[in-house]
Amino acid sequence: MYPAMFDYLAPTSVEETLSILAERGDEVKVLAGGQSLIPMMKLRFASPSTLVDIGRLPGLSQIDETDGYLRLGALVRHNDVVDSDLVRRTNHTMSAAAPWIADPVVRNLGTIGGSLAHADPEGDWASVMLACGGEIVATSTSGQRVLPVTEFIVDMFTTMLRPDELLTEVRVPKYHGRAGGAYLKLERKIGDYATAAVATHLELGGDGRIATAGIALTSVAPKNTKAVDAEQLLVGQAPSDELFAEAAELAARASDPKTDVRGPAEYKRDVVRVFVRRGLAKAAELASVA
Amino acid sequence: METTITINGVARTFDVEPRVLLVDLLRTRAGLTGTHIGCDTTSCGVCTVLLDGRPVKSCTVFAVQAGGREVTTVEGLVKNGELHPIQAAFKEEHGLQCGYCTPAMMLVGTALIERNPDPSDEEVRWAISGNLCRCTGYMNIVKAIQRAASEMRHAAEGSTVG
Numbered sequence: 001m002y003p004a005m006f007d008y009l010a011p012t013s014v015e016e017t018l019s020i021l022a023e024r025g026d027e028v029k030v031l032a033g034g035q036s037l038i039p040m041m042k043l044r045f046a047s048p049s050t051l052v053d054i055g056r057l058p059g060l061s062q063i064d065e066t067d068g069y070l071r072l073g074a075l076v077r078h079n080d081v082v083d084s085d086l087v088r089r090t091n092h093t094m095s096a097a098a099p100w101i102a103d104p105v106v107r108n109l110g111t112i113g114g115s116l117a118h119a120d121p122e123g124d125w126a127s128v129m130l131a132c133g134g135e136i137v138a139t140s141t142s143g144q145r146v147l148p149v150t151e152f153i154v155d156m157f158t159t160m161l162r163p164d165e166l167l168t169e170v171r172v173p174k175y176h177g178r179a180g181g182a183y184l185k186l187e188r189k190i191g192d193y194a195t196a197a198v199a200t201h202l203e204l205g206g207d208g209r210i211a212t213a214g215i216a217l218t219s220v221a222p223k224n225t226k227a228v229d230a231e232q233l234l235v236g237q238a239p240s241d242e243l244f245a246e247a248a249e250l251a252a253r254a255s256d257p258k259t260d261v262r263g264p265a266e267y268k269r270d271v272v273r274v275f276v277r278r279g280l281a282k283a284a285e286l287a288s289v290a
Numbered sequence: 291m292e293t294t295i296t297i298n299g300v301a302r303t304f305d306v307e308p309r310v311l312l313v314d315l316l317r318t319r320a321g322l323t324g325t326h327i328g329c330d331t332t333s334c335g336v337c338t339v340l341l342d343g344r345p346v347k348s349c350t351v352f353a354v355q356a357g358g359r360e361v362t363t364v365e366g367l368v369k370n371g372e373l374h375p376i377q378a379a380f381k382e383e384h385g386l387q388c389g390y391c392t393p394a395m396m397l398v399g400t401a402l403i404e405r406n407p408d409p410s411d412e413e414v415r416w417a418i419s420g421n422l423c424r425c426t427g428y429m430n431i432v433k434a435i436q437r438a439a440s441e442m443r444h445a446a447e448g449s450t451v452g
């Protein structure tokens with residue numbers, strides 16, 4: 001299978017990329033790892049007239065921790081997250097999700113920035129970001145915008161990114177105090193989209209009660225869904241199995257799965273219920289030893 | 291457009307359309323047909339090659355994206371006419387039947403051993419989980435990768451002692 005013809009630009013700096021986007025952002029498509037875009041181009045679901053390949057740009061592949069944020073450059077590969085001790089120490093949800101994205105070979109090319117900008121409603125990273133309060137840094141020649149992922153993802157395959165903007169960084173706040181998280185994903189086989197997946201994140205206050213709660217669902221609604229009612233129920237409460245079961249019921253109600261080849265809707269909703277309960281228990285367990 | 295890719299240690303320049311996929315450049319332009327095409331949809335992994343040492347599916351990479359980078363294909367495993375330990379191990383352990391997935395499995399195996407010289411059964415299975423084999427049932431592929439790891443560890447120990 002071959003994509004339609006396109007022009008190819010390979011800028012060598014972020015500045016050069018931004019000026020291309022400023023001049024002709026409407027006509028071009030940014031290529032990062034290409035693990036979603038290239039298959040879509042081969043199927044001719046996407047036929048951009050010009051590709052701007054940012055894959056070899058310097059300065060977008062770092063993972064570091066500054067000013068209260070865990071920061072990941074847009075070109076950080078999924079496997080870089082799998083391998084990162086810093087991520088393992090600072091964000092359990094990200095660390096747990098990374099090994100379940102696509103398959104080990106695809107993870108060598110696919111990027112966190114590309115994945116979020118692509119906004120596939122069945123993508124895993126958006127749920128992680130929704131649960132952990134993640135933000136996107138969008139850069140253009142006129143400056144930078146910081147967009148919470150809750151607003152950044154507008155709809156399936158649609159984000160707030162303007163044509164002149166490049167997603168340059170993905171960041172999550174550093175935990176305050178004791179925190180834990182999990183990502184549970186059911187897939188038919190390695191590399192498949194999730195049948196259902198759940199991201200959880202909990203921060204405990206000095207009194208042992210839940211100070212912050214994040215729950216987000218993958219592949220069970222038209223876009224990644226933050227289970228807001230369940231999150232609100234948890235805040236201010238002491239962690240317990242009964243509380244988590246109640247939150248799980250609310251999260252399952254917030255899901256809106258479709259019956260398809262991966263299973264009936266009722267089954268997927270039940271997987272959400274079970275995964276939210278387990279994911280919260282795991283998050284609380286990790287937080288209690290943090 | 292012109293693109294220069296180091297393939298199996300040799301820098302080669304090609305004039306290619308940007309939409310040419312790396313797997314096709316390797317097979318039809320570079321004449322290296324050891325890299326196979328299977329599903330053509332990023333699923334089966336038989337087109338896996340190493341890009342700067344990391345396994346990637348070459349049906350989902352444009353050749354121009356490999357410009358300035360190093361690509362290793364199965365043809366690059368043989369050194370001085372001698373089989374690479376992973377090739378010898380696949381032969382010894384009968385790690386193949388039809389052979390279609392074998393070049394990819396061997397490359398993924400070498401990349402794994404590079405990072406993890408003594409991979410467990412589970413670690414090997416995890417590493418090859420993006421690569422499908424439809425005839426051996428994986429048992430002998432796992433054994434072959436572990437045998438290669440063992441041979442390479444012993445060779446490294448030997449050279450250290452020496």
